[in-house]
Amino acid sequence: MASARTHRTKLPAPPELSIRKTGEWWPRAILKGFVLLPIACLLLPALWWWYMSFGCDILPYSTNRLVALCVLAACVLWHQHLLVERIGHVCSLLFAGLLAGGCALSVQHTHYSLQQWLHAFGCGLFIYAIQWAFSLYERQGGLQAIASVALVLSIGLFATPAVLILCVLLCLILFFKERQFAGGITNLLLLLFTPLLLCFFSLVVLSFLYGGGPAGLWWIPLPSAGSVHLQISSSLHELWPVIFGLATLLGRVIAGKAGMPDLVYLSVAIVSPNLRLVPWIPDQPSLLDLSVMLICGAACLLATASPLKVRERFLFLAGLAAAAGCSLWG
Amino acid sequence: MLADNAIDELPEYEPQSPAIGTRTSSARNAFREPARLGDLLVEAGMITPAQLESALAQQSSWGARLGDVLLAMGWVKPLEFYQILAGHFDVSFVNLKEEPADAALFDPTEYADYAKHQYLPWRMRDGILWIVVADPTSAWMEQRWGHRDDVYFVMTSSLEILAELQRVAGAQFSEDAVYYLANFAPEHSARTVVTTNQKFWIVGLLVAVTGALWLSPVITLIVLNSLLNGFLLFSFLFRLALCTMSCNDEIGQSVSKEEVAALKDEDLPIYTILVPMYKEPNVLPILAAALKNMDYPKSKLDIKLVLEENDHETIDAARALGLASIFEIVCVPDSLPKTKPKACNYALRLARGEYLTIYDAEDKPEPDQLKKVMVSFHRMGKKTACIQAHLNYFNAEENWLTRMFTLEYSLWFDLFLPALDYLRFPIPLGGTSNHFDLKKLREVGGWDPFNVTEDADLGLRFAASGYHVGVVDSVTYEEANSQGGNWIRQRSRWIKGYIQTWLVNMRHPFGLLHRVGWKGFLSFQLFIGGTIASGLTYPFIAIPFVLWFMGQSAALRPFFPPSLLLVSSINLVAGNSFLIYLSMLAAVKRRNTALLPYALTVPGYWLLQSVAAYKALWQLITNPFYWEKTTHGISKNTQDEIARATGTVD
Numbered sequence: 017m018a019s020a021r022t023h024r025t026k027l028p029a030p031p032e033l034s035i036r037k038t039g040e041w042w043p044r045a046i047l048k049g050f051v052l053l054p055i056a057c058l059l060l061p062a063l064w065w066w067y068m069s070f071g072c073d074i075l076p077y078s079t080n081r082l083v084a085l086c087v088l089a090a091c092v093l094w095h096q097h098l099l100v101e102r103i104g105h106v107c108s109l110l111f112a113g114l115l116a117g118g119c120a121l122s123v124q125h126t127h128y129s130l131q132q133w134l135h136a137f138g139c140g141l142f143i144y145a146i147q148w149a150f151s152l153y154e155r156q157g158g159l160q161a162i163a164s165v166a167l168v169l170s171i172g173l174f175a176t177p178a179v180l181i182l183c184v185l186l187c188l189i190l191f192f193k194e195r196q197f198a199g200g201i202t203n204l205l206l207l208l209f210t211p212l213l214l215c216f217f218s219l220v221v222l223s224f225l226y227g228g229g230p231a232g233l234w235w236i237p238l239p240s241a242g243s244v245h246l247q248i249s250s251s252l253h254e255l256w257p258v259i260f261g262l263a264t265l266l267g268r269v270i271a272g273k274a275g276m277p278d279l280v281y282l283s284v285a286i287v288s289p290n291l292r293l294v295p296w297i298p299d300q301p302s303l304l305d306l307s308v309m310l311i312c313g314a315a316c317l318l319a320t321a322s323p324l325k326v327r328e329r330f331l332f333l334a335g336l337a338a339a340a341g342c343s344l345w346g
Numbered sequence: 347m348l349a350d351n352a353i354d355e356l357p358e359y360e361p362q363s364p365a366i367g368t369r370t371s372s373a374r375n376a377f378r379e380p381a382r383l384g385d386l387l388v389e390a391g392m393i394t395p396a397q398l399e400s401a402l403a404q405q406s407s408w409g410a411r412l413g414d415v416l417l418a419m420g421w422v423k424p425l426e427f428y429q430i431l432a433g434h435f436d437v438s439f440v441n442l443k444e445e446p447a448d449a450a451l452f453d454p455t456e457y458a459d460y461a462k463h464q465y466l467p468w469r470m471r472d473g474i475l476w477i478v479v480a481d482p483t484s485a486w487m488e489q490r491w492g493h494r495d496d497v498y499f500v501m502t503s504s505l506e507i508l509a510e511l512q513r514v515a516g517a518q519f520s521e522d523a524v525y526y527l528a529n530f531a532p533e534h535s536a537r538t539v540v541t542t543n544q545k546f547w548i549v550g551l552l553v554a555v556t557g558a559l560w561l562s563p564v565i566t567l568i569v570l571n572s573l574l575n576g577f578l579l580f581s582f583l584f585r586l587a588l589c590t591m592s593c594n595d596e597i598g599q600s601v602s603k604e605e606v607a608a609l610k611d612e613d614l615p616i617y618t619i620l621v622p623m624y625k626e627p628n629v630l631p632i633l634a635a636a637l638k639n640m641d642y643p644k645s646k647l648d649i650k651l652v653l654e655e656n657d658h659e660t661i662d663a664a665r666a667l668g669l670a671s672i673f674e675i676v677c678v679p680d681s682l683p684k685t686k687p688k689a690c691n692y693a694l695r696l697a698r699g700e701y702l703t704i705y706d707a708e709d710k711p712e713p714d715q716l717k718k719v720m721v722s723f724h725r726m727g728k729k730t731a732c733i734q735a736h737l738n739y740f741n742a743e744e745n746w747l748t749r750m751f752t753l754e755y756s757l758w759f760d761l762f763l764p765a766l767d768y769l770r771f772p773i774p775l776g777g778t779s780n781h782f783d784l785k786k787l788r789e790v791g792g793w794d795p796f797n798v799t800e801d802a803d804l805g806l807r808f809a810a811s812g813y814h815v816g817v818v819d820s821v822t823y824e825e826a827n828s829q830g831g832n833w834i835r836q837r838s839r840w841i842k843g844y845i846q847t848w849l850v851n852m853r854h855p856f857g858l859l860h861r862v863g864w865k866g867f868l869s870f871q872l873f874i875g876g877t878i879a880s881g882l883t884y885p886f887i888a889i890p891f892v893l894w895f896m897g898q899s900a901a902l903r904p905f906f907p908p909s910l911l912l913v914s915s916i917n918l919v920a921g922n923s924f925l926i927y928l929s930m931l932a933a934v935k936r937r938n939t940a941l942l943p944y945a946l947t948v949p950g951y952w953l954l955q956s957v958a959a960y961k962a963l964w965q966l967i968t969n970p971f972y973w974e975k976t977t978h979g980i981s982k983n984t985q986d987e988i989a990r991a992t993g994t995v996d
Binding site for chain 1: 580586593768769872915920923927930935940942
């Protein structure tokens with residue numbers, strides 16, 4: 017009786033939260049990974065056996081082919097991110113298709129080693145993740161965003177130290193105002209940099225355990241593109257990442273969406289090429305690293321620009337199409 | 347129904363009240379003039395005019411009866427009040443201690459109704475059934491007995507009725523408290539620790555592993571290590587994902603003050619609060635003060651102190667504090683297993699609320715917790731069976747152990763559970779402050795007295811029964827264990843209970859998969875299974891490191907090839923790193939940033955967890971149902987709390 021009356025008390029409905037805001041995709045993805053990884057572990061030896069027996073003739077191995085496959089996979093993941101960010105299906109497909117096309121065409125013209133590509137992908141992944149974390153912070157602030165930035169910083173170990181140091185400095189500047197929230201500057205530093213320091217510590221410990229010091233570990237950033245010196249190229253296919261980046265930035269400024277991630281992107285784009293002026297910083301970013309960082313950064317800026325109006329979608333589409341066109345033309 | 351010889355032994359009774367059909371209307375008319383009853387009480391010198399005035403004001407705000415208000419405020423003694431009330435309704439009053447009910451008239455299928463509606467069949471004479479009631483005017487009584495001309499009423503106090511019910515049905519309640527679930531749903535009971543099927547699988551696996559070790563020891567160890575490490579890695583990642591999700595302030599049931607204020611007291615249902623205690627007389631004042639501060643109409647609180655009948659010191663302490671007049675003291679008959687869930691099951695049979703919660707003796711729930719829970723139940727819909735409040739500690743700053751415990755609880759209740767709730771994955775309930783829809787609790791068979799973490803088990807049983815368990819952002823503060831030995835005892839019980847829960851739920855893994863879905867199933871494996879596995883395997887993962895530090899890494903190479911050493915080491919180093927960071931996040935989330943630097947010492951705390959895990963495993967084999975009692979009231983802060991609370995109670 018009484019409870020029936022309780023249910024008559026009018027209470028407001030709880031707010032609906034989007035998957036983008038809650039981050040619930042992450043535990044779900046891990047559960048999927050928990051199922052898929054053992055399957056993959058079982059399938060990989062079979063695939064390897066198939067490849068060694070028959071596949072070598074059909075799909076001869078080449079670095080560029082492998083990189084192109086990786087790029088394709090990355091574009092599929094980007095498409096998923098665009099969908100999560102509520103950019104429409106058609107639009108997401110067009111964006112991802114254009115980017116995949118531009119990258120694939122560009123890869124054809126390059127002659128980098130797999131190691132150099134891995135290094136560049138590490139940089140790209142880091143830039144993408146850190147910009148996404150900054151956009152999260154800008155959108156909703158709070159502990160989730162700070163934790164995301166802190167966790168993403170640890171991915172910086174995959175990137176060049178120069179870029180990582182730059183991002184650490186940016187974090188210090190941008191998050192200084194959060195010291196009250198964290199209960200003091202020491203706590204803020206602990207909150208922001210503990211994952212990075214612990215990962216670094218773990219890697220060092222593990223590399224020594226593995227034998228031979230840090231260089232013995234395959235994922236420790238290696239001086240990858242030492243032979244590839246930074247130079248301004250006249251070739252359009254090498255310039256298209258710059259065009260893509262500029263077009264995306266311009267699009268965000270016109271759409272009134274420019275903010276903290278754009279600042280990070282600009283800082284990376286401007287400061288990274290000039291890090292050579294600071295000789296004590298090891299492992300300077302190569303041209304390939306820079307290109308991949310520019311592309312990944314711009315891709316993240318585009319993804320986090322939602323919600324997009326129709327004309328804004330066309331604007332970004334035009335920019336991406338122009339960049340991809342340059343890649344094709346060049 | 348009634349034995350012939352029983353009738354012969356009954357004394358003669360002159361019917362002093364007519365059947366309910368006529369009596370109810372006149373009694374109700376009397377009830378609608380509260381001033382009359384109030385005047386009677388004032389005339390009798392039981393209350394002052396000021397108290398009457400105050401009670402009348404409270405009556406309209408609570409939507410309760412005057413008598414209930416006066417009893418809840420502790421201004422009248424129950425027995426004396428009911429005597430006046432009986433006179434007011436012109437119904438005979440009986441003292442059940444002197445004139446007990448005829449046990450042969452009791453119908454076991456109606457025990458729940460007896461407790462809820464507070465009546466008992468008392469005597470049968472010349473075809474007239476005499477019923478002893480606490481409230482002859484209730485609508486339920488009229489519906490149940492109104493059409494019967496052969497039913498007469500007498501009155502007594504509600505506490506007397508419950509005491510008499512226990513006298514007659516106590517043995518049955520005690521039996522049911524232990525064996526009901528085991529008989530009603532044996533597949534959910536931990537009475538059988540390992541089923542025959544499970545024994546078959548365990549033996550089969552052991553034979554297979556031994557055979558493989560004999561044939562190829564190195565490869566076997568590598569495979570086993572890989573599987574274990576892979577599982578632990580995903581368990582860590584899953585927890586990390588849950589935590590980062592919960593760092594969003596909008597995750598979790600947040601109930602605003604406005605929503606609480608929007609609830610009308612008169613609409614609120616009766617709420618049963620169970621406080622199981624055993625040899626903890628010193629912390630009673632904390633509980634009494636906390637319950638008196640609850641923002642809930644006191645007349646709608648059905649508070650039961652659940653004590654063991656041989657725990658005289660606590661019973662005496664409760665009576666000395668005068669709690670017997672406000673709270674009901676339920677004495678549980680002595681039987682094995684002597685566990686908290688058994689005591690709760692016993693008290694469950696006497697509960698009369700629509701909702702029920704459990705508090706530990708030293709708990710300090712936030713005053714508006716019950717109302718917040720009401721809002722949450724309303725929000726979350728009919729499939730919600732239970733709402734868990736957050737737990738935390740009031741003595742966090744006492745020593746390293748209490749700080750670590752506080753960090754752990756913050757991690758668990760502020761970060762893990764809200765995310766599990768949001769994702770609608772199975773939630774292992776915490777020890778106290780779980781608020782149940784009583785009907786659903788009874789439907790799933792109550793607590794499992796053979797499971798030493800009956801709360802975690804119940805949360806999973808709800809999930810397996812298609813119900814949802816939610817989390818509300820109201821905190822109950824408890825006393826953190828401040829002594830190592832006490833901590834190990836408590837933790838070993840928890841881990842033993844987790845193993846029992848895992849074994850019970852994995853009796854029919856495909857059934858569980860079907861009932862909770864594949865995501866819920868995997869969440870259960872990673873969360874519950876991961877907790878057990880991490881405690882038990884921590885030493886094995888740490889051993890390579892210890893040996894490495896001792897300079898014998900080369901000896902490990904055959905068993906730890908580089909790739910495996912990598913995964914294994916990541917689990918130890920990175921796993922601990924993540925735990926450190928998650929604990930930091932928990933400190934900030936709980937706004938207890940002073941604890942943030944202490945998160946760096948979490949690895950040491952997890953080593954203790956491992957010690958407890960092995961104790962738990964040993965006990966599961968040797969003494970599975972033994973309840974490792976946690977001693978409360980040993981903290982210095984608790985002594986301060988007791989002193990403060992004693993002042994409040996006085």
